[in-house]
Each structure stands twice: as structure tokens, then as C-alpha cells.
Amino acid sequence: MxxxxxxxxxxxxxxxxxxxxxxxxxxxxxxxxxxxxxxxxxxxxxxxxxxxxxxxxxxxxxxxxxxxxxxxxxxxxxxxAPLIGTAMSPALVDLYARHTTAFSNYLEFRHEQESFAASLAAQRATEDDRSILREIVATMDEAHNKSDGELSRSADVRFHSAIVDASHNSLLIHTMASIYELMQRNVFYNREFLRAMDGSGEKLLQQHKDIAQAIFARDADRAADAASAHIEFVAASFKLSMSQKKRELVARRRRAILEISG
CATH class of the missing domain: 1.10.10.10 (Winged helix-like DNA-binding domain superfamily/Winged helix DNA-binding domain)
Known part of the structure; x- marks a missing residue:
């Protein structure tokens, strides 16, 4: 050995x-x-x-x-053994997936917990924790350069999980593992619409780097702010996406009426 x-x-x-x-x-x-x-x-x-x-x-x-x-x-x-279990039953997951208001609740929860986790990680992360985070950020860079959506999604989940692990708060670690399982399964999460709002995914990548750099610098306040800014960007992008879909639906209906009356 x-x-x-x-x-x-x-x-x-x-x-x-x-x-x-x-x-x-x-x-x-x-x-x-x-x-x-x-x-x-x-x-x-x-x-x-x-x-x-x-x-x-x-x-x-x-x-x-x-x-x-x-x-x-x-x-x-x-x-x-499955000590914490899943955040919600499969039936409730399906119900939430059909009702977009649930996504806002999900983001509210993540906003508070991930900001707290990033703050703790900046204060408590060991060199091993930081090394893991550096490796994940490098994978994010690779995925971005290759435009590999699947690798980006996987690295994204690993990134947030690694920050929670670096918080060294056992309750937070076990609780958020269930939340990140939903991300891994693509429930309440669609990185492609975020990239569409972003344009290229560059902003998302930089947001993750900002969080990591604050943790590396052991700046708890900056880490918390960076994590908050990231979730707020996701929330704003989601609202913009929903508004666009509503406008498209109205436009399609208007066109259908014109075609019928014509």
C-alpha cells in the first residue's frame, strides 16, 4: 500500500x-x-x-x-442503509414536475441551504476537500469546452455535493444528498434551458468558479454571496423561460384563431 x-x-x-x-x-x-x-x-x-x-x-x-x-x-x-430516504415519493415528484410553482419552492430551499453550505465550506474545507473541488471545476471546464451536456450536468451535481461535503455538517450532508438525487434524475432541473438563457453556458461556469474561488480563499461571506447569486440566476432564468413559453402559447392560439376565421 x-x-x-x-x-x-x-x-x-x-x-x-x-x-x-x-x-x-x-x-x-x-x-x-x-x-x-x-x-x-x-x-x-x-x-x-x-x-x-x-x-x-x-x-x-x-x-x-x-x-x-x-x-x-x-x-x-x-x-x-437508506437512512434519510428520498425527499419525496415518486408520486409527489411527478405531481411537482407538472406544477411549475413547486420549482420556486425547491429553489427557495436550495438558496438558503447552499448559501449556508458555501459559507461553512469556506471556513471548514480541508485541503482534500479543496482538491476534490478543483478537480470538479476542471471537469466543468472540460465539459464546457467540449459542449458535453451530460458531463456538464454530472459535474454540476458533483460540484454542489462537494461543497456540502466540505461544510462538514453531517445533517446538511445527508439532507442535501436527497435533494441532489433529484438534480441527478433531472427532476426540477434542466441545464439546457439555463444555457439557453445564458447564451453559451459561460455565465454558469463562471458562477461555479466564483463559488469555488471564494471557498479556496476561505472567504465565508463571499462564498455565501456567490452561492446566492447562482441560485438567483437559476430562478430568474426559470421565470424568463416560463414567460417566454406563455407568450409562445398565446401567439400559437392567436394564429390558430386567424387560420380558423380565415
Whole structure:
């Protein structure tokens, strides 16, 4: 193993081995290192990393499964259980998708939470957090230069998730993971209409860079303001898009009337 790489799990002593394993995995869930659906390493890998026996690892995993924190899928491995769940049921998602007023509520929520997360990230981000953010911004640049819409959307979701992770607020991390799942599924989110309002996507890219730079500079106020400005741009673009669609609908109906009367 490369000694320069920080291991995911540290070796532990022999006293209360299974209880110690349980405690360490619980800590990783609480802090958001392990999230809903995350697959744990195999028993053998965990035993090697922690320098304990496989039976002790198995005993700890069984305790975590009994407490509802892990799900063991035979033939697949151990996974973090769905602790937070989805933000809303599939039926409610479909209902919201048909009613545009819901998007405004969604943006109001994101505006406050992401501004708060960016502020915390500027104060708390570690060098590893900043490194992850730099890599994502580089991917955003690449996607922009290639006009790769799918890569842009994926990087966008990862960008906002990385900022929440860098806040080191476990409740925020778990709660927003559900919200970003909606972004990943393209619910309440259409990057193409934002690019259309933007013209080229250049403004969106710069907004993300502004947030990242403020975090790198450890400027909490500037990070919060940049995050707010980004969500406000999304909201303004959405309103503009809806107004345009209404005008187009009126124009089509007017033309239809003229064709009928003609």
C-alpha cells in the first residue's frame, strides 16, 4: 500500500474489537463519509485495513445490520442503509414536475441551504476537500469546452455535493444528498434551458468558479454571496423561460384563431 495515501480505515487494538469496528463505521456514517447506498469494502479488505480477524469484522457488520444502519445483500456485499430516504415519493415528484410553482419552492430551499453550505465550506474545507473541488471545476471546464451536456450536468451535481461535503455538517450532508438525487434524475432541473438563457453556458461556469474561488480563499461571506447569486440566476432564468413559453402559447392560439376565421 502507498504510504502517502490516507487509508479509509485505520488499524485498531484488540480490546472490544467488534465494538470498536462498529463505533468507527457509525462515525463514518454520522460524518457523511459513508452515505446512503455506499458499498463497504469486503470483509477481507476491512479485516486487512483494520488489522483484525474476519470473524470480528463479520460480528460488527451483523451488529450494524441489526441496528438498521447496514443492509447485507448476499452475493453483493454490505451497503449503508437508506437512512434519510428520498425527499419525496415518486408520486409527489411527478405531481411537482407538472406544477411549475413547486420549482420556486425547491429553489427557495436550495438558496438558503447552499448559501449556508458555501459559507461553512469556506471556513471548514480541508485541503482534500479543496482538491476534490478543483478537480470538479476542471471537469466543468472540460465539459464546457467540449459542449458535453451530460458531463456538464454530472459535474454540476458533483460540484454542489462537494461543497456540502466540505461544510462538514453531517445533517446538511445527508439532507442535501436527497435533494441532489433529484438534480441527478433531472427532476426540477434542466441545464439546457439555463444555457439557453445564458447564451453559451459561460455565465454558469463562471458562477461555479466564483463559488469555488471564494471557498479556496476561505472567504465565508463571499462564498455565501456567490452561492446566492447562482441560485438567483437559476430562478430568474426559470421565470424568463416560463414567460417566454406563455407568450409562445398565446401567439400559437392567436394564429390558430386567424387560420380558423380565415
Amino acid at each position: 502507498n504510504k502517502d495515501v490516507t487509508p479509509l480505515f485505520d488499524p485498531i487494538g484488540h480490546e472490544s474489537v467488534s465494538a470498536t469496528i462498529v463505533k468507527r463505521i457509525e462515525e463514518m456514517i454520522v460524518t457523511g463519509v459513508l452515505k446512503d447506498g455506499t458499498r463497504l469494502p469486503s470483509e477481507r479488505s476491512l479485516a486487512d485495513a483494520m488489522q483484525v480477524s474476519r470473524p470480528k469484522v463479520r460480528e460488527a457488520l451483523q451488529q450494524l445490520e441489526s441496528s438498521g444502519l447496514l443492509q447485507v445483500r448476499h452475493g453483493e456485499g454490505s451497503f449503508v
